[in-house]
Amino acid sequence: xxxxxKRNIDTLSNIFLALFFLVYFAIPKSTSFIVPGxxxxxxxxxxxxxxxxxxxxxxxxxxxxxxxxxKQIKVNKTAIQTIFWFGxxxxxxxxxxxxxxxxxxxxxxxxxxxxxNLNNKVIGESTLRLLFLFxxxxxxxxxxxxxxxxxxSSFLDPNISGYYLFLCYxxxxxxxxxxxxxxxxxxxALTLSRNFYLAxxxxxxxxxxxxxxxxxNTLFLNSVLKITILSIIxxxxxxxxxxxxxxxxxTIGSTYERLxxxxxxxxxxxxxxxxxxxxxxxxxxxxFRGQGxxxxxxxxxxxxNAFFRAIYRYGLxxxxxSIGFFIYCANLFLNYNYAIVISLFSYYSILNDFVTxxxxxxxVLVNFxxxxxxxxxxxxxxxxxxxxxxxLSSL
Numbered sequence: 001x002x003x004x005x006k007r008n009i010d011t012l013s014n015i016f017l018a019l020f021f022l023v024y025f026a027i028p029k030s031t032s033f034i035v036p037g038x039x040x041x042x043x044x045x046x047x048x049x050x051x052x053x054x055x056x057x058x059x060x061x062x063x064x065x066x067x068x069x070x071k072q073i074k075v076n077k078t079a080i081q082t083i084f085w086f087g088x089x090x091x092x093x094x095x096x097x098x099x100x101x102x103x104x105x106x107x108x109x110x111x112x113x114x115x116x117n118l119n120n121k122v123i124g125e126s127t128l129r130l131l132f133l134f135x136x137x138x139x140x141x142x143x144x145x146x147x148x149x150x151x152x153s154s155f156l157d158p159n160i161s162g163y164y165l166f167l168c169y170x171x172x173x174x175x176x177x178x179x180x181x182x183x184x185x186x187x188x189a190l191t192l193s194r195n196f197y198l199a200x201x202x203x204x205x206x207x208x209x210x211x212x213x214x215x216x217n218t219l220f221l222n223s224v225l226k227i228t229i230l231s232i233i234x235x236x237x238x239x240x241x242x243x244x245x246x247x248x249x250x251t252i253g254s255t256y257e258r259l260x261x262x263x264x265x266x267x268x269x270x271x272x273x274x275x276x277x278x279x280x281x282x283x284x285x286x287x288f289r290g291q292g293x294x295x296x297x298x299x300x301x302x303x304x305n306a307f308f309r310a311i312y313r314y315g316l317x318x319x320x321x322s323i324g325f326f327i328y329c330a331n332l333f334l335n336y337n338y339a340i341v342i343s344l345f346s347y348y349s350i351l352n353d354f355v356t357x358x359x360x361x362x363x364v365l366v367n368f369x370x371x372x373x374x375x376x377x378x379x380x381x382x383x384x385x386x387x388x389x390x391x392l393s394s395l
């Protein structure tokens with residue numbers, strides 16, 4: 001993708017962006033403000049969110065269809081071939097009534113079309129203000145929702161809630177709206193989510209120029225593929241260590257003590273789920289088909305890693321194609337949003353699948369919002385040359 005220019009994105013893309021943020025951040029996902037502390041019961045309270053996810057899927061399908069079929073946006077030959085073979089694998093799975101893979105396929109293809117359409121454009125300042133409002137409305141949810149004794153948002157799970165809160169924090173932090181970013185930071189701190197603490201720490205450290213240069217030039221972490229492989233190796237090794245350790249505490253804390261006790265039942269169950277999935281993959285499970293949105297009798301928990309979860313959900317082949325699209329999209333933003341991409345891996349490595357489906361679209365939009373903000377900031381500094389404007393890699 002070439003240098004971001006001064007031309008604003010088109011009206012339909014503005015509407016698409018605003019609606020996506022509206023659903024993800026401003027509209028509550030549950031009508032139950034206080035729920036029991038048993039996380040296994042959370043799905044019973046998230047009916048509004050499940051409906052919203054289907055609405056988002058229809059929105060993505062409409063956007064994809066309009067720009068590909070009506071506007072006939074130009075797509076290169078390699079992309080067409082990749083999308084075609086991806087579709088072939090999806091059709092094979094759908095023959096066995098496994099329709100969840102279509103969710104990954106539509107989002108991956110739409111993310112590519114979205115990037116083509118956003119090329120050389122920025123988000124207008126009026127739209128940015130609207131997005132800030134939606135994000136701030138999400139932060140306010142932490143004043144009202146509780147699971148057990150823990151503070152959370154309408155997503156109910158404090159770790160899931162923390163992920164979307166962290167996205168808001170990144171947008172506020174990038175825009176240098178320190179009151180909003182501090183408010184998001186305080187809300188995240190009160191959730192007692194270790195993922196949120198880790199993500200903020202990584203962002204602030206990697207955001208230091210000499211740290212970024214060290215990671216890129218000395219450790220050669222200059223591509224998302226390398227970062228992904230490193231994260232998978234690290235999580236796998238850590239999971240094997242935790243499972244084979246007999247020093248873990250079986251309890252799962254809900255107080256501030258959980259911040260200093262890393263070897264607890266929560267992390268043990270996550271590590272065990274990862275190892276079980278890898279062992280079953282080695283035995284031939286999940287090669288062609290995954291478990292979809294369900295969980296079979298051989299699993300006590302789903303894997304707590306975005307890439308393992310994708311394999312568990314879609315099967316190996318569909319997962320690799322979906323992850324490949326994520327890596328492609330993330331690489332486009334890596335050079336300029338390096339700290340953002342790196343810090344998000346704190347969630348991708350040890351939580352859920354945030355790299356496929358609608359989450360991939362959200363990843364692209366959040367990174368583009370941050371890049372547009374940086375472009376506006378750069379253009380305000382008249383002493384900077386146009387060569388210093390934010391850039392994405394070539395499509």
